[in-house]
Amino acid sequence: MRFKFILPALTEATSPFFRPIKYSLFPPLGLATLAGYLSPDDEAEIVDEHVERLRLDDDATPPDVVVIQVYITSARRAYEIADHYRARGVFVALGGLHVTSLPDEAAAHADAIFLGPGEDIWPLFLADHRAGAAKKRYVSTVRTLVGIPPVRRDLIKRALYLVPNSIVVSRGCPHTCDFCYKEAFFEGGASFYTQTVDAALAEIERLPGRHLYFLDDHLFGNRRFASALFDGMKGMGRLWQAAGTVQAVLAPGLLEKAVEAGLRSLFVGFETLDPANLREQGKTQNLGRDYDAAIRRLHSLGVMINGSFVYGMDGDAASVFDRTVDWAVSRGIETATFHILTPYPGTALYQRMHEAGRLLHSDWDLYDTRHVVHRPARMSATELEEGYWRSYERFYQWSSIWRGAATKPGLAAGARHFAYAAGWKKFEPMWDLVIRARRVMHLRPALERVLAGFAPTEPSRSFCLEPT
Numbered sequence: 001m002r003f004k005f006i007l008p009a010l011t012e013a014t015s016p017f018f019r020p021i022k023y024s025l026f027p028p029l030g031l032a033t034l035a036g037y038l039s040p041d042d043e044a045e046i047v048d049e050h051v052e053r054l055r056l057d058d059d060a061t062p063p064d065v066v067v068i069q070v071y072i073t074s075a076r077r078a079y080e081i082a083d084h085y086r087a088r089g090v091f092v093a094l095g096g097l098h099v100t101s102l103p104d105e106a107a108a109h110a111d112a113i114f115l116g117p118g119e120d121i122w123p124l125f126l127a128d129h130r131a132g133a134a135k136k137r138y139v140s141t142v143r144t145l146v147g148i149p150p151v152r153r154d155l156i157k158r159a160l161y162l163v164p165n166s167i168v169v170s171r172g173c174p175h176t177c178d179f180c181y182k183e184a185f186f187e188g189g190a191s192f193y194t195q196t197v198d199a200a201l202a203e204i205e206r207l208p209g210r211h212l213y214f215l216d217d218h219l220f221g222n223r224r225f226a227s228a229l230f231d232g233m234k235g236m237g238r239l240w241q242a243a244g245t246v247q248a249v250l251a252p253g254l255l256e257k258a259v260e261a262g263l264r265s266l267f268v269g270f271e272t273l274d275p276a277n278l279r280e281q282g283k284t285q286n287l288g289r290d291y292d293a294a295i296r297r298l299h300s301l302g303v304m305i306n307g308s309f310v311y312g313m314d315g316d317a318a319s320v321f322d323r324t325v326d327w328a329v330s331r332g333i334e335t336a337t338f339h340i341l342t343p344y345p346g347t348a349l350y351q352r353m354h355e356a357g358r359l360l361h362s363d364w365d366l367y368d369t370r371h372v373v374h375r376p377a378r379m380s381a382t383e384l385e386e387g388y389w390r391s392y393e394r395f396y397q398w399s400s401i402w403r404g405a406a407t408k409p410g411l412a413a414g415a416r417h418f419a420y421a422a423g424w425k426k427f428e429p430m431w432d433l434v435i436r437a438r439r440v441m442h443l444r445p446a447l448e449r450v451l452a453g454f455a456p457t458e459p460s461r462s463f464c465l466e467p468t
Helices: 029-035 070-085 097-101 103-107 123-130 197-206 221-235 246-250 254-260 275-280 291-300 319-330 348-355 381-396 398-406 410-423 429-436 440-451
Strands: 001-008 043-048 065-069 091-095 111-115 136-140 170-172 192-194 212-214 239-244 263-271 304-311 334-340
Touching: 001 029, 001 197, 029 043, 029 381, 043 170, 065 070, 070 091, 070 097, 070 103, 091 097, 097 103, 097 111, 097 381, 111 123, 123 136, 123 334, 192 334, 192 410, 197 410, 221 254, 239 440, 246 254, 246 263, 246 291, 254 263, 263 291, 291 304, 304 319, 304 381, 304 410, 319 381, 319 398, 334 410, 398 410
Parallel strands: 001 043, 001 065, 065 091, 091 111, 111 136, 212 239, 239 263, 263 304, 304 334
Antiparallel strands: 170 192
């Protein structure tokens, strides 16, 4: 049987303002995970529209099954692809965050839809489909990563990604924030669970090269699991990045283990400097936490920070943009990611906004955290959107990069800050050319050198070389 797994391009991919580097970092690991359940005699391919063109009429022999992963801002494109294949008699399966949030909308474009994680329902579908009795809807209820097959990394076109060594060793997050998709996606079962430590370490061992990126929502969410994982990684010679919370950073002992295992950069959800905003959005894990202490702790251990900030909460006035940027720059945060508060369908925030009549429209193309889709409480929609863009401009202007680098002790730390911040934003035209020329893999050594702090590195015997 022939399977085609597709990750449709986000709508903005067709825009002149599309930033390809953001969507050319990681391969579609979720689709490669589903492919691991196929039989040895099945044929499979993965197509990621962010790094390669999907030509709908190029299939001389159409696949038997097309599987499409749907995010909110790729929904329009996903449905277009689904409708095309269904018109040709191909069985189309849709899953992902948006499908789980709006199943009836997705069902109009699919032969089968999948709600929630796929580890328990995808194998059921495969058995049903082979027996000619596939159901219209599969709903996840059993949550476990124990015994899942290895990810089909042979289907990933590694040369097209800056970070092909992405990995996920857990699902979900132990916290509940009103603006997060998690609660809708994991409804009906556990919303946070992990692999076994041995399985996670085995997956890491399979990865060539030195650099890793953990795509887990919260790698530190289960302290016992994370501690054992970091113990097992110690001595592997890896350099890696991940996401964690302020709460996890401040917890004693665990961060040190992560650094000894190779942690060099952490995505941290600060989200807002206003405690009232935190309470409003249910982000209680940040309440009462000393952000400055967390930043000092990370930097003292040589870990760079990608700070996440969300604008447009009800406590935000027009002064929030400059205040947030000035705070982040003065603390030496290396990179920052800004978002406009976006009420995704299925979240508590969406329900609250809908009931208050504050949603401006349901054009999913614009639910991308870069456009205003709700009525802000203390500023106009125009002020919110303009402030969002101004934050990026101010944070990444040369003077801000220099100011941030100057907060670091020593020339090497300052140079690393400068290289990482400038390399991400100031050289976007170069990134664009390299990605379009399919040469992004050649920049990977530069990324590893920055993460290593410009120090000479010796290859470890515990990992293999990157294939050419």
